[in-house]
Structure formats: C-alpha cells, structure tokens
Amino acid sequence: MQILVTGGAGFIGTKLAEELVKRGNLVKIFDDLSSGRISNISHLIKTGAVEFIKGDIRDFSAIKEAGSGCDLIYHLAAQSLVPFSMERPDLDMEINIKGTLNVLMVAKELMSKVVFTSSSTVYGNAVRIPTPEDEVLIPYSFYGLSKMAAEHYCRIYSEHFNVPTVVLRLFNVYGPRNNKGLMIDLYRKLLRDQKRLELLGTGNQLKDYLYIDDAVEALMIAPDKAICKGETYNIGSGESFTVFQIAELMLEILGLKDVEIVARGGKAWLGDVELTRPDVSKAERELGWKAKVDIKEGLTKTLMWFEEKFGRIPGAKTLH
Ligand SMILES: NC(=O)c1ccc[n+]([C@@H]2O[C@H](COP(=O)([O-])OP(=O)(O)OC[C@H]3O[C@@H](n4cnc5c(N)ncnc54)[C@H](O)[C@@H]3O)[C@@H](O)[C@H]2O)c1
Structure with a gap:
C-alpha cells in the first residue's frame, strides 16, 4: 500500500514511517522540516521505500500532488508546542487547522482514509479523572483549541462526505x-x-507518559480497527x-x-x-490496543x- 505521512520527519512520524516500511508499505513523507530533520529519515530514503517531499501543509496544491496514489494519510504535521501556540496563535491556527483542512480536502478527492494525531490538550483541565473521550472539551491553550477544531473538521468530513477519519488523542509521547x-x-x-x-x-x-513504540502501534492499528467516522480515542499509558x-x-x-x-x-x-x-478503556475495547x-x-x-x-x-x- 502507498501511504502519505505528513510530518514524517518529526519525532513520531519518523518512527511511524520506519514501522510502515518494515511492514512492506511504500511511504511518502511530506514535511517542511521546520522542526523535523532530514537526518531522521535518510536511512529510510536509502531503502527506496520512502520518498521525501519538502512542502508546507498550508499549501493545498503541494499536498494534493503528494497525496496522489495514497489510500491512507497519516496527518501528523503540526505546530506541536503549547508555549509557541501562546506566542503565535495565528501561526498555530494556520498550520494546525488550515493544514488539517487541506489534508481532508485532498482525502475527499482521493477518497483516502485519514488518521489524525490530536492531543490530550483538547480536554484542558478536565473535570473527570480518569478522563473519558466524551468529556466536555474546554482547551486551555491555543494548541489544544486548534487540535479540537481539527478534530471536528475530521468528524464533519466523515459525516457529510464519507471521508473515513479516525482521531487519536495522544498523551505525552516520549x-x-x-x-x-x-x-x-x-x-x-x-x-x-x-x-x-x-x-x-x-x-x-x-x-500520563506514553512510550513511542506504543504510540506507533496505536497508529498502525487504528485505520483497520476503528469505524473511521471521526471517532476519537485516548492513546495514553x-x-x-x-x-x-x-x-x-x-x-x-x-x-x-x-x-x-x-x-x-x-x-x-x-x-x-x-x-x-486518560481513561484508555475505549481504545482497549474497540481497537484492541493497550500500552x-x-x-x-x-x-x-x-x-x-x-x-x-x-x-x-x-x-x-x-x-x-
Ligand atoms: N509528542 C507528543 O507528545 C504528542 C502528543 C500529542 C499529540 N502530538 C501530535 O503528534 C504529531 C507528531 O508530533 P511530534 O511529537 O512528532 O512533533 P514534531 O514537531 O517532532 O513533528 C511534527 C512535524 O511536522 C512538521 N511540520 C511542522 N509544520 C509544518 C508545516 N507547516 N508543513 C509541513 N510540515 C510541518 C515538522 O517539521 C515536524 O517534522 C503532531 O501532530 C503533534 O501535535 C504529539
């Protein structure tokens, strides 16, 4: 299968691309290298199974071109820092919301599945502890807010346009x-x-701290096991x-x-x-995933x- 990984030169994306290649897939990595590094993925490019495309997630035509031939899109590219989002909410919004919308518009044209990496920050200061997925979302940072908005774009694209999407709310990955x-x-x-x-x-x-291998295993499982109608899952230890x-x-x-x-x-x-x-029982029950x-x-x-x-x-x- 040919798979697009946006943000694939970053921390989680690199490990995900490694795992996808190990399991016999062809991978396209789309990344602007703002925080990701080409040195993270040079060993993968050498295998011939990974193509690297340098581009900005805010550029619709660049993603459209990168996505051609891909049945599955892992959308990880993001401004991923809470403090930066408080300094530059404008950039955080453009990259995390407009970037996700671009990915979904491409997915609609290609009818490809989207796995979106959201974040625990959508909950803000949750009232219910352990926190289940149906907790009211009151983000406490612009980053949490942009991830929450992006989640809803995924859900609405699934509900109205039948684009298969699944949202993984990752906790602190290390x-x-x-x-x-x-x-x-x-x-x-x-x-x-x-x-x-x-x-x-x-x-x-x-x-909650989640080891990278467990996070990547959840990403591997989600597109096959989830209903893919914008469902959200807590992915934490x-x-x-x-x-x-x-x-x-x-x-x-x-x-x-x-x-x-x-x-x-x-x-x-x-x-x-x-x-x-997080309450992680939904992921265990529906995806068969546990850290x-x-x-x-x-x-x-x-x-x-x-x-x-x-x-x-x-x-x-x-x-x-
Ligand atoms: N690491 C965590 O603890 C954690 C927790 C919750 C959610 N997440 C989410 O998981 C995803 C991956 O996180 P990570 O820790 O690997 O972050 P990361 O910053 O290492 O990776 C993000 C990648 O996106 C790329 N990128 C940033 N802006 C871009 C743009 N405008 N166009 C194209 N590429 C762009 C960066 O260069 C980088 O390679 C992100 O969406 C992040 O918000 C991470």
Missing part, C-alpha cells in the same frame, strides 16, 4: 529522537550541573507520574545519588495542563538515546 518536553529538559540540565536539578513548575504536575517522580526515576536509572531536586514553583509554562490521566512499555523500561531506552546523542552525564552509569 522516547528516542524526542527533542522536546520534560525528559530532554532534565537531561540537558544534568549535563550542565550534577548537583542541582531544577524542575519547571511545582514538580507536582501529574501526567493509563498511568500518571509527577514531574518529581520522573526526575527521581531518571536519577535512579543514571545512578546519580547526590543531586538536589529543586522545584522552581509557579506555572511551568503558559497553557500547561497540570493533571492528565505495553512501562515507564522504567521506556525511560531507560530514552536515556540511552540521550547518552548516545548528547554524551554521558559526568558521574552517571554507562547505559550501553
């Missing part, structure tokens, strides 16, 4: 190649200072940890004993949702990648 978020922030700080580790916010933010707990576990894995963990206090960043814990990798195993693999990429933290155990 793993090798992750170049943003809590874990890389802590690793970089430890590289600079092995005595004091500063946490953003109170340290008590309690969030179902287990939440505080920032303090993640920092402590990281120090334990690295064998670093004399590090003082200090919380800076206040809000980590504008628009941050401090408590996420398999526990936090210690996932974090160890992530730290091994950081060690390879950024070097070993002085005084830390070698993980390789």
Whole structure:
C-alpha cells in the first residue's frame, strides 16, 4: 500500500514511517522540516521505500500532488508546542487547522482514509479523572483549541462526505529522537550541573507518559480497527507520574545519588495542563490496543538515546 505521512520527519512520524516500511508499505513523507530533520529519515530514503517531499501543509496544491496514489494519510504535521501556540496563535491556527483542512480536502478527492494525531490538550483541565473521550472539551491553550477544531473538521468530513477519519488523542509521547518536553529538559540540565536539578513548575504536575513504540502501534492499528467516522480515542499509558517522580526515576536509572531536586514553583509554562490521566478503556475495547512499555523500561531506552546523542552525564552509569 502507498501511504502519505505528513510530518514524517518529526519525532513520531519518523518512527511511524520506519514501522510502515518494515511492514512492506511504500511511504511518502511530506514535511517542511521546520522542526523535523532530514537526518531522521535518510536511512529510510536509502531503502527506496520512502520518498521525501519538502512542502508546507498550508499549501493545498503541494499536498494534493503528494497525496496522489495514497489510500491512507497519516496527518501528523503540526505546530506541536503549547508555549509557541501562546506566542503565535495565528501561526498555530494556520498550520494546525488550515493544514488539517487541506489534508481532508485532498482525502475527499482521493477518497483516502485519514488518521489524525490530536492531543490530550483538547480536554484542558478536565473535570473527570480518569478522563473519558466524551468529556466536555474546554482547551486551555491555543494548541489544544486548534487540535479540537481539527478534530471536528475530521468528524464533519466523515459525516457529510464519507471521508473515513479516525482521531487519536495522544498523551505525552516520549522516547528516542524526542527533542522536546520534560525528559530532554532534565537531561540537558544534568549535563550542565550534577548537583542541582531544577524542575519547571511545582514538580507536582501529574501526567500520563506514553512510550513511542506504543504510540506507533496505536497508529498502525487504528485505520483497520476503528469505524473511521471521526471517532476519537485516548492513546495514553493509563498511568500518571509527577514531574518529581520522573526526575527521581531518571536519577535512579543514571545512578546519580547526590543531586538536589529543586522545584522552581509557579506555572511551568503558559497553557500547561497540570493533571492528565486518560481513561484508555475505549481504545482497549474497540481497537484492541493497550500500552505495553512501562515507564522504567521506556525511560531507560530514552536515556540511552540521550547518552548516545548528547554524551554521558559526568558521574552517571554507562547505559550501553
Ligand atoms: N509528542 C507528543 O507528545 C504528542 C502528543 C500529542 C499529540 N502530538 C501530535 O503528534 C504529531 C507528531 O508530533 P511530534 O511529537 O512528532 O512533533 P514534531 O514537531 O517532532 O513533528 C511534527 C512535524 O511536522 C512538521 N511540520 C511542522 N509544520 C509544518 C508545516 N507547516 N508543513 C509541513 N510540515 C510541518 C515538522 O517539521 C515536524 O517534522 C503532531 O501532530 C503533534 O501535535 C504529539
């Protein structure tokens, strides 16, 4: 099968493209390389099974051309940072809403299926914990708002134009190649200072962390198992940890004993949702998907990648 992956040079897209190729598919990657890297996918391009197309998701004709011959579109290309969305809501809207609409317009012409990567941020500060998919959506950031709008575009394209769509609400995805978020922030700080580790916010933010392989497995399963009428699924581990707990576990894995963990206090960043814990039973029931990798195993693999990429933290155990 020929498959289009928008945002395929990014963190999740690269791993997804790898898996699609492994399972015998031909993949077109469409990405403007604003945060993705060609070095992430050069090994895939070399196989001949992946074609790279540099383009902007806001450019309808460019996506239309890239999509030709594709029965399935994974739409991952996005402005993916909450803080950036608070600084530039205009760009966030253009990329995340108009970009998704462009993908759906192309899918309508081609009658191809769309898998859309939404986010836990659509819930905002959810009232129901664990949070089921039918919770009222009150996003707390422009990023959450643009993802929510894009979700509805998917649903309406399914309802009125029979474009098959499925929406996966991903929680915090981490793993090798992750170049943003809590874990890389802590690793970089430890590289600079092995005595004091500063946490953003109170340290008590309690969030769901999902290992990349589990996220990609959900993406692989969804187009076949979901009804594809704009259905939404929570894709998280179902287990939440505080920032303090993640920092402590990281120090334990690295064998670093004399590090003082200090919380800076206040809000980590504008628009941050401090408590996420999804109800993941719908994905288990309807997709037959459940996260398999526990936090210690996932974090160890992530730290091994950081060690390879950024070097070993002085005084830390070698993980390789
Ligand atoms: N990583 C997470 O924890 C997480 C959680 C929830 C949802 N998501 C969503 O999953 C998707 C993938 O996330 P990721 O972590 O791999 O992010 P990422 O930033 O690594 O990947 C996004 C990719 O989109 C590309 N891109 C950005 N703007 C573009 C544009 N205008 N035109 C074409 N390409 C463009 C970037 O270059 C990048 O390669 C995104 O839609 C993101 O919002 C991620």
